[in-house]
Amino acid sequence: MSRRTEDPARQLIGHIAELQSRLAHPQHWTEGENTKNAEKLRQLQFELRRRQAQGDSNPLES
Numbered sequence: 001m002s003r004r005t006e007d008p009a010r011q012l013i014g015h016i017a018e019l020q021s022r023l024a025h026p027q028h029w030t031e032g033e034n035t036k037n038a039e040k041l042r043q044l045q046f047e048l049r050r051r052q053a054q055g056d057s058n059p060l061e062s
Helices: 002-024 031-053
Strands: none
Touching: 002 031
16 A cells, blocks of 8 residues: 555654754764764755655655
8 A cells, every 4th residue: 555655755854853953952962972863964965866756745644
């Protein structure tokens, strides 16, 4: 069903939002954690752009 195809995109966007929140409050994390969070965010944003470039203008649409 379409619900299954939505789950990975929703998870991806959820992870991006979580990392953006972490980076917005760096005082709660060590410098090493901030570096890892920034790199992971960069990777997830790249993956989202890749999906959009493949024709998924809205990766949440079924």
